[in-house]
Amino acid sequence: MYKFCLLLVLVACALVLTEAQLTFTSSWGGGKRSTAPNPCRSDDAVGQIYRMIQAEAERLLLCQKP
Known part of the structure; x- marks a missing residue:
């Protein structure tokens, strides 16, 4: 029973890893290679x-003045 359970777990792991490969087709062509839009501008x-x-530094300076 232990060997059967171990085999079942190994097969389940293999199926999870290979599931995406079942739907792959070579007729998709090059496709569009664009990145996702970045909603946050770094600048x-x-x-x-x-x-x-700067605002926090100004607050600290105001607290230090006698």
Whole structure:
């Protein structure tokens, strides 16, 4: 019974790994090779982080003034 269960687990693992290959076809051609659109612009994010750091630095300076 132990060997049968082990064989069943191994077959199940092999099926999971090879499932995607069953639907592959060579007639798809080259296809479109584009990347997913990036909703976050890095320059906007860097600018926002810079403004946040600058505002926090100003708050710290106000706290240190006598």
